Amino acid sequence: MEKPRIVEVRQGILKKNDQLAGGLRARFKSAGVCVIDLVSSPGAGKTAFLEETLRRLKELGFRVAALVGDLATENDARRLERSGVPVRQIETHGICHLEAEMIERNLEGWNLEELDFLFIENVGNLVCPSSYDLGEDARAVLHAVTEGEDKPLKYPTIFNSSDIAVVTKIDLAEVCEFDRAACCENIHAVRPNIPILETSAKKGIGFEDWFEYLKDLKNGAAARSNSGR
Amino acid sequence: MHELSIACSIVETVEEVLPDENSTVKTVFLKIGAMSGVVRDALLFSFEVAAQDTRAAGAVLEIEEIPVVVHCDPCGKDTELGNPPIFRCAFCGQSTAKILQGKEMEIVSIEIEDGKAANS
Numbered sequence: 001m002e003k004p005r006i007v008e009v010r011q012g013i014l015k016k017n018d019q020l021a022g023g024l025r026a027r028f029k030s031a032g033v034c035v036i037d038l039v040s041s042p043g044a045g046k047t048a049f050l051e052e053t054l055r056r057l058k059e060l061g062f063r064v065a066a067l068v069g070d071l072a073t074e075n076d077a078r079r080l081e082r083s084g085v086p087v088r089q090i091e092t093h094g095i096c097h098l099e100a101e102m103i104e105r106n107l108e109g110w111n112l113e114e115l116d117f118l119f120i121e122n123v124g125n126l127v128c129p130s131s132y133d134l135g136e137d138a139r140a141v142l143h144a145v146t147e148g149e150d151k152p153l154k155y156p157t158i159f160n161s162s163d164i165a166v167v168t169k170i171d172l173a174e175v176c177e178f179d180r181a182a183c184c185e186n187i188h189a190v191r192p193n194i195p196i197l198e199t200s201a202k203k204g205i206g207f208e209d210w211f212e213y214l215k216d217l218k219n220g221a222a223a224r225s226n227s228g229r
Numbered sequence: 230m231h232e233l234s235i236a237c238s239i240v241e242t243v244e245e246v247l248p249d250e251n252s253t254v255k256t257v258f259l260k261i262g263a264m265s266g267v268v269r270d271a272l273l274f275s276f277e278v279a280a281q282d283t284r285a286a287g288a289v290l291e292i293e294e295i296p297v298v299v300h301c302d303p304c305g306k307d308t309e310l311g312n313p314p315i316f317r318c319a320f321c322g323q324s325t326a327k328i329l330q331g332k333e334m335e336i337v338s339i340e341i342e343d344g345k346a347a348n349s
């Protein structure tokens with residue numbers, strides 16, 4: 001038998017996903033659709049936030065759609081369908097994150113050119129989704145006031161790979177004794193300069209700022225995808 | 230736990246790189262950044278599972294962990310970050326988002342043992 005030998009590989013482990021995501025990004029760009037990936041821990045309020053976002057953007061005359069990868073009950077799908085825009089549930093088969101290939105597969109039959117915004121609700125998980133580029137223009141990380149202030153320090157990678165942070169359930173801030181300043185400080189410690197919004201899907205608070213951000217993103221004014229993702 | 234998907238990607242790449250049916254992998258050398266989102270122990274465990282019944286079975290994962298280093302534009306210096314990583318220059322205290330390293334997720338090389346049949 002020959003001696004063992006070393007063969008250079010020098011290849012990103014997620015090269016295939018990155019290539020697919022690159023292809024998706026080019027497709028989204030040429031279709032003129034702005035794509036936003038929502039990530040958070042389970043229950044932080046992605047579906048509620050998305051429901052309010054879809055409903056109000058539609059009222060404002062925007063053409064919107066959503067792909068939902070979060071573990072959903074029948075109830076979730078119904079909630080989102082109520083907004084009257086195209087919504088598709090992605091079968092994740094228990095996987096803890098979405099991959100570019102799942103996005104590509106689930107876009108079949110949709111005319112992207114007829115959309116202004118496409119939202120992707122990722123699986124509720126603060127670790128796994130951070131490594132997978134989906135071809136999105138921006139990743140929004142949601143953080144509920146009920147989660148306390150330390151989550152950004154415990155899960156720095158997902159906050160660092162995000163382009164905007166949305167503090168959700170702000171209507172509960174007082175009862176939770178939520179420390180706003182500490183939360184913002186922690187978010188900025190792991191991701192300097194990221195914009196932070198405060199919203200309540202229940203009370204419809206803070207969505208004007210979110211829509212401003214989205215419009216800027218679409219016009220190319222807001223900082224696009226974080227480097228290194 | 231996305232380490233299983235990551236381990237599967239590693240096995241897939243390794244099998245593509247192997248020159249022929251008879252060669253096997255002894256070692257896979259990886260670079261994993263502290264902010265790659267990959268947990269070392271979970272990856273080691275997952276790789277064992279993913280490599281079963283493949284030509285990477287029994288291979289050792291040799292992981293070089295890369296700390297996060299940021300660059301500070303105003304003072305031009307680099308700072309290695311700890312855990313949790315606080316994105317601030319250790320010299321002037323300015324906050325900085327400029328990452329030089331620490332997000333790596335790379336297969337650097339593999340150590341191959343050629344099979345007898347490959348020996349022509």
Ligand SMILES: Nc1nc2c(ncn2[C@@H]2O[C@H](COP(=O)(O)OP(=O)(O)O)[C@@H](O)[C@H]2O)c(=O)[nH]1
Pocket residue numbers: 040041042043044045046047048049070124168169170171172199200201202203
């Ligand atoms: N008080 C309050 N509750 C909320 C808000 N947004 C979501 N919730 C509740 O939080 C729970 C989880 O919300 P959901 O949108 O399903 O979270 P997801 O798992 O991130 O999609 C549900 O019981 C929601 O009613 C909010 O703005 N205020």
Ligand SMILES: [Mg+2]
Pocket residue numbers: 046047048070071072076121
């Ligand atoms: Mg949900």
Ligand SMILES: [Zn+2]
Pocket residue numbers: 301302303304305306318319320321322323
């Ligand atoms: Zn400095």
